[in-house]
């Protein structure tokens with residue numbers, strides 16, 4: 001199905017105010033946004049328009065009952081200077097999974113990808129091209145109906161905004177296995193990219209940072225024993241010759257980087273198991289010298305190496321040598337930025353002439 005996406009361009013672009021060498025992270029937004037409204041049981045008026053404030057009624061249901069979900073992804077330019085997206089249909093599917101769990105309407109997946117393409121084509125001049133930089137894209141949906149009462153809202157907004165970032169270079173991070181707070185329980189919303197999941201993670205993350213760690217390593221809600229994920233990343237370990245990562249059990253986010261790394265590792269001949277991983281298994285592998293690598297995966301930096309993990313009074317210091325993960329990180333980055341052949345068909349080109 002072809003969607004008609006109306007476009008209203010800014011009278012004057014703000015791009016000449018942007019210093020591409022020094023873009024404040026998460027604070028700079030492109031000229032335009034994509035917007036679509038849900039009313040009377042259907043999505044209406046998909047459009048690209050100048051970035052603007054979104055009027056909010058004080059009774060908007062997202063503010064009270066938390067029907068708010070989001071996605072995150074990046075656009076790059078390939079060697080020919082054409083804008084490209086990485087597996088956007090996966091984000092569309094995940095948004096709809098989140099919407100379903102949160103009692104929100106699904107958004108047509110094709111329109112999700114078309115909306116992204118239109119916004120990226122419109123603001124293509126904002127895609128930074130320095131190594132490590134990108135145009136971050138943030139699709140999100142929230143309940144904007146003004147109503148006090150506990151039920152599913154009947155009107156929603158779906159919006160995509162875009163934010164360029166200067167090169168982000170990842171450092172090795174220190175994790176704290178969280179002994180008290182939890183992120184998600186079985187039957188909860190852990191698998192959804194719901195705003196409330198992040199709200200609940202803020203305080204424990206601040207505590208961990210004040211104690212000198214970079215991120216929280218979340219453990220299961222029942223036993224505080226099984227590893228879930230890290231901040232905004234999924235986690236992988238190499239034990240002996242094999243890789244393991246927590247299986248998708250409904251309480252962790254199905255990361256698109258996670259899925260891509262699993263496929264890349266398999267394509268290089270590594271064995272990888274998605275399974276229940278206990279903190280004791282990791283401790284044991286560390287003691288016996290079998291724990292070779294540990295890394296996080298996520299859109300922000302692809303692969304992030306882990307320096308060590310604090311578990312109670314123990315600190316498991318990990319090797320600085322991450323040959324396999326370094327190789328996979330580089331390959332993933334080269335595919336995402338269109339520098340090497342994409343035999344997985346992950347990259348989606350954006351027609352620059354869409355606007």
Ligand SMILES: Cc1ncc(COP(=O)(O)O)c(C=O)c1O
Pocket residue numbers: 072229230231232233234253254255256257258297298299300
């Ligand atoms: C809680 C959580 N886990 C994992 C991830 C990694 O997901 P992805 O690889 O799709 O960025 C993210 C980031 O979106 C996240 O917020």
